[in-house]
Amino acid sequence: MIETFKSVIDTLSAPTVSFTLLTLLTPLIFPPTDWFDKLNRKLGIWRLWTKPGLWAGMGFITFFFIVGYFDPNFNITLTKPDNFPIVLMVYSMFFFIWLGMKKAYINDDRLAEGLKPEEYNDPDDKVLVWPDLVYIEFISLILFMVFLIVWSILVAAPLEEPANPASTPNPSKAPWYFLGLQEMLVYFDPWLAGIVFPMFIIFGMMAIPYIDTNPKGDGYYSFKERRIGIFIFMYGWLILWLFLIVIGTFFRGPNWNFFGPFEYWDPHKVVPLNNVNLSEYLWVKMLSTGLPTNIMLREFMGFLVVFAYMFVFPILLAKTWLKDLFEKIGPIRYTTLMLFGLSMFSLPIKMYLRWFFNLKYIIAIPEWFFNI
Amino acid sequence: MSEEKITPTASVGTSTQNSENGKEMGRRGFFKWLSLGWIAFAGATGGFFTVMIRFLFPNVLFEPPQTLKIGFPNDYATNTVDIRYKKSFNIWVVRDEESIFALSTVCTHLGCTPNWLRTEGKFKCPCHGSGFRMTGINFEGPAPRPLERYKVSLSNDGQILVDKTKSFKWEKGEWENSESFLVV
Amino acid sequence: MAKDNKQKSFLERMGESQVWKSIIRSGVPHTRRQRMHAILGSVFLHLHPARLPKHAVKVGYTWCMGGLSFFLFVVLTITGILLMFYYRPTVEYAYTDIIDLTEQVPLGMMRELHRWGAHAMVLTVWLHMLRVFMTGSYKPPREFNWGVGVLLMTMTMFLSFTGYLLPWDQLAIWAVTVGTNMARAHPFIGHEGPGASLLAIGDINLVHMGSDVRFALLGGRFVGEATLLRFYVLHCIAVPFIMMIFLAVHFWRIRKDGGISGPL
Numbered sequence: 115m116i117e118t119f120k121s122v123i124d125t126l127s128a129p130t131v132s133f134t135l136l137t138l139l140t141p142l143i144f145p146p147t148d149w150f151d152k153l154n155r156k157l158g159i160w161r162l163w164t165k166p167g168l169w170a171g172m173g174f175i176t177f178f179f180i181v182g183y184f185d186p187n188f189n190i191t192l193t194k195p196d197n198f199p200i201v202l203m204v205y206s207m208f209f210f211i212w213l214g215m216k217k218a219y220i221n222d223d224r225l226a227e228g229l230k231p232e233e234y235n236d237p238d239d240k241v242l243v244w245p246d247l248v249y250i251e252f253i254s255l256i257l258f259m260v261f262l263i264v265w266s267i268l269v270a271a272p273l274e275e276p277a278n279p280a281s282t283p284n285p286s287k288a289p290w291y292f293l294g295l296q297e298m299l300v301y302f303d304p305w306l307a308g309i310v311f312p313m314f315i316i317f318g319m320m321a322i323p324y325i326d327t328n329p330k331g332d333g334y335y336s337f338k339e340r341r342i343g344i345f346i347f348m349y350g351w352l353i354l355w356l357f358l359i360v361i362g363t364f365f366r367g368p369n370w371n372f373f374g375p376f377e378y379w380d381p382h383k384v385v386p387l388n389n390v391n392l393s394e395y396l397w398v399k400m401l402s403t404g405l406p407t408n409i410m411l412r413e414f415m416g417f418l419v420v421f422a423y424m425f426v427f428p429i430l431l432a433k434t435w436l437k438d439l440f441e442k443i444g445p446i447r448y449t450t451l452m453l454f455g456l457s458m459f460s461l462p463i464k465m466y467l468r469w470f471f472n473l474k475y476i477i478a479i480p481e482w483f484f485n486i
Numbered sequence: 487m488s489e490e491k492i493t494p495t496a497s498v499g500t501s502t503q504n505s506e507n508g509k510e511m512g513r514r515g516f517f518k519w520l521s522l523g524w525i526a527f528a529g530a531t532g533g534f535f536t537v538m539i540r541f542l543f544p545n546v547l548f549e550p551p552q553t554l555k556i557g558f559p560n561d562y563a564t565n566t567v568d569i570r571y572k573k574s575f576n577i578w579v580v581r582d583e584e585s586i587f588a589l590s591t592v593c594t595h596l597g598c599t600p601n602w603l604r605t606e607g608k609f610k611c612p613c614h615g616s617g618f619r620m621t622g623i624n625f626e627g628p629a630p631r632p633l634e635r636y637k638v639s640l641s642n643d644g645q646i647l648v649d650k651t652k653s654f655k656w657e658k659g660e661w662e663n664s665e666s667f668l669v670v
Numbered sequence: 671m672a673k674d675n676k677q678k679s680f681l682e683r684m685g686e687s688q689v690w691k692s693i694i695r696s697g698v699p700h701t702r703r704q705r706m707h708a709i710l711g712s713v714f715l716h717l718h719p720a721r722l723p724k725h726a727v728k729v730g731y732t733w734c735m736g737g738l739s740f741f742l743f744v745v746l747t748i749t750g751i752l753l754m755f756y757y758r759p760t761v762e763y764a765y766t767d768i769i770d771l772t773e774q775v776p777l778g779m780m781r782e783l784h785r786w787g788a789h790a791m792v793l794t795v796w797l798h799m800l801r802v803f804m805t806g807s808y809k810p811p812r813e814f815n816w817g818v819g820v821l822l823m824t825m826t827m828f829l830s831f832t833g834y835l836l837p838w839d840q841l842a843i844w845a846v847t848v849g850t851n852m853a854r855a856h857p858f859i860g861h862e863g864p865g866a867s868l869l870a871i872g873d874i875n876l877v878h879m880g881s882d883v884r885f886a887l888l889g890g891r892f893v894g895e896a897t898l899l900r901f902y903v904l905h906c907i908a909v910p911f912i913m914m915i916f917l918a919v920h921f922w923r924i925r926k927d928g929g930i931s932g933p934l
Contacts (some may be wrong), residue, residue, distance in 0.1 A: 207796075259745070308851075335805055340806060
């Protein structure tokens with residue numbers, strides 16, 4: 115029974131499976147359109163945001179970690195000092211998203227009935243900060259300090275072997291909160307994954323309030339009124355950030371190969387990873403000629419693809435499917451949204467291209483350190 | 487003070503009292519001095535920040551020597567990768583059918599140290615999974631380009647001399663350079 | 671005061687003493703007015719408004735995560751200062767000093783508090799951001815403060831990064847190697863970044879291993895003594911200093927933007 119569970123989890127955890135499943139699930143869990151909403155109701159996914167949903171989710175996470183703790187292979191990953199706070203992350207993220215969504219659903223129902231949101235109070239009926247807020251802050255601060263002290267007594271802070279410039283640990287992992295970035299580095303060159311994309315994440319997040327012109331849902335939990343915004347945010351946050359952290363922490367083993375969480379970390383696991391550039395696909399495999407010596411000629415296909423994706427595609431969208439949006443938010447907001455949005459979605463696209471076609475670079479100009 | 491004689495455009499009070507040489511500073515002169523002042527301010531600020539940034543770049547570095555003698559060519563067997571100097575000098579000494587060359591142990595992706603897996607005949611980086619063949623050519627994982635080779639030469643006593651200050655990059659066609667390998 | 675002096679409790683009498691009043695400015699707050707005065711008259715508490723809408727004191731709405739993040743910032747500052755008494759940022763001593771901190775120093779838990787506090791702070795900051803997003807609190811007039819918050823989150827992460835380098839263990843050296851090699855690939859100002867080769871006069875490259883952004887970060891061409899010192903200074907002084915300025919702006923803007931967000 116337990117063994118079946120483990121092998122099922124191992125199979126599901128293969129990135130091609132788990133990432134695809136989660137990508138398909140996200141629009142069902144946070145339905146951005148009526149069609150998905152209908153499906154969400156039909157499949158009963160909304161029940162996730164009820165009390166039984168909370169218990170089921172918490173139960174599953176707990177079961178997974180208990181089984182993991184007693185599994186000799188997973189135990190090593192799980193109890194590594196720099197990894198295990200990820201347990202707190204999984205629990206707290208699930209709980210707080212549950213809490214937020216539950217409140218959002220309650221407010222959605224209230225708003226549908228023409229009532230004010232639950233948070234609404236008469237503006238004249240205010241409470242005093244002393245004592246009402248100060249005491250709450252004081253109590254939560256003490257409770258948190260107790261929690262931190264207990265944590266510090268129970269678990270020693272991570273300390274690895276003394277620095278040795280000659281031998282890199284295998285696998286060499288950053289603490290859990292950076293493993294999403296580290297995972298990104300597998301698919302993109304450092305100048306993109308290490309510099310440009312982190313900048314884009316920061317500036318993209320800062321741009322959210324200026325792009326999201328929807329005035330509704332300000333100051334209270336709600337979902338229906340701003341479902342597209344929440345969906346896009348949740349896809350970036352849950353899948354492209356938190357799930358990549360989970361992948362990096364639990365599913366990456368020696369030589370940065372994929373392993374199921376209950377799988378033995380075999381350092382000699384052979385994974386054929388012959389990565390091929392788009393230019394090689396075009397000139398060598400399709401046209402059966404050698405690579406042209408002229409760099410621009412060699413890579414023109416890649417430039418074409420990137421140009422089409424980043425510049426032509428948004429214009430086409432603005433004229434067809436996103437016409438209403440374009441007219442509503444105007445060209446500057448639309449351009450910003452597309453720049454950050456398309457960059458964000460380029461990550462899963464590149465991941466799939468790597469997994470299924472062994473595609474290394476779309477544009478490969480190592481001579482100029484310019485690889486995309 | 488401006489040397490030009492400028493007619494006052496606004497007569498507020500008796501401003502002649504204030505100027506020492508009796509000349510009045512008109513609107514033109516005022517703007518001249520104002521812009522000069524601002525330019526000087528911008529220049530000084532810019533200069534200060536330039537110096538501040540320059541401050542971050544030390545002139546003298548305390549770094550270990552970059553050349554090493556690694557023994558005689560016959561110490562290395564054909565088609566092997568020697569890992570003796572990996573720890574102390576960050577190089578692999580590789581001998582193939584025709585030549586001996588020194589490969590840098592710095593992964594071209596993000597600088598981790600790959601491991602030589604003899605059975606699989608490749609260098610494999612533990613950080614992000616880049617793989618390199620014995621020649622240093624990258625073939626898997628995220629590494630964008632092959633490992634770098636260092637300058638090798640024969641010293642007077644017949645030993646191989648590796649000079650890490652000069653490196654050769656494959657993608658720039660520098661491996662053709664006769665300094666990047668030693669014919670044996 | 672209707673009560674006679676004899677009937678008053680010790681605490682009450684203390685609250686009316688000259689010393690107490692001179693420090694706290696108001697006595698023991700009993701009336702509504704005095705309670706508001708207690709908040710307004712204290713430099714620490716006046717970050718708060720005197721009165722709040724009811725939903726703002728519900729933990730279910732705020733999750734208390736912003737407050738806890740700030741609290742952790744304070745905890746990390748205090749424990750960090752204590753750790754600095756024992757830690758020497760040199761390649762020779764860094765690692766052994768860390769071991770001493772656990773084994774020789776009384777209350778050897780200080781490093782644990784600092785390290786786990788940092789992990790916890792990353793989490794609370796993320797959760798705070800999640801709460802602000804879920805309640806749509808980034809919407810006007812709070813757009814700017816959301817941006818400040820994003821920068822504060824970035825600084826939290828950067829503090830974590832510079833912090834775990836300091837023990838100079840295997841994690842530290844490889845994290846700094848990987849992290850600073852990303853700087854090597856910075857467009858234009860990293861010597862292995864796209865565009866760097868364009869910045870050249872004739873045959874002389876302006877951006878090379880000894881002049882790029884990575885060099886400035888490391889204080890040399892290789893990870894070593896100078897690197898450790900630079901990251902130590904960044905971690906202990908530079909980033910916390912900038913962060914405190916941004917924290918002040920963040921808190922001030924909460925008040926200026928109409929207090930805590932809520933439905934109209």
